Amino acid sequence: MESLEKLKPLGLLLLRLALGVIFVYHGYPKLENPRVTMHAFVGMGFPGYFAYIAGIIETFGGALLILGLFTRIAGLAIAGEMAVALWRVHGIISNPMAVNNYQFPLALAAGAFALATTGAGAISLDHAIFRGGRSGRGAGKSARKSRDQD
Secondary structure, three states: HHHHHHHHHHHHHHHHHHHHHHHHHHHHHHOOEEEEEEEEHOOOOOOHHHHHHHHHHHHHHHHHHHHHHOOOHHHHHHHHHHHHHOOOOOOOOOOOOOHHHHHHHHHHHHHHHHHHOOOOOOOOOHHHHHHHHHHHHHHHHHHHHHHHHH
């Protein structure tokens, strides 16, 4: 099992890349052709401007996942959007037996929530940028501890 633990950074990278590509692919057209998307959103019972919100969350959230930057925030925003889609569009509450209606957004929501709770992993900009801040705080605590013992 220890050898699988060593693959965790690679697993998180692949999850981020897969989800990021899917969300950019589905989000960018919402921003590229907003009139059609707004009409579709109104037909689903949402205000038209929700098309922009969804497009921004999906496009930029997906890009952030690919980069591994602000992964927890992006993952949480995407998981929230997918929760609304599961409830209002795909009928997970109204018809839970129709798994074929919601299996794809459910998998996307679960993956995004997993990234929100675990973080981006070692192969990410989050790790490269914010890793030093964590060790800096830890070093401060160690320094205080040794100072207090003297």
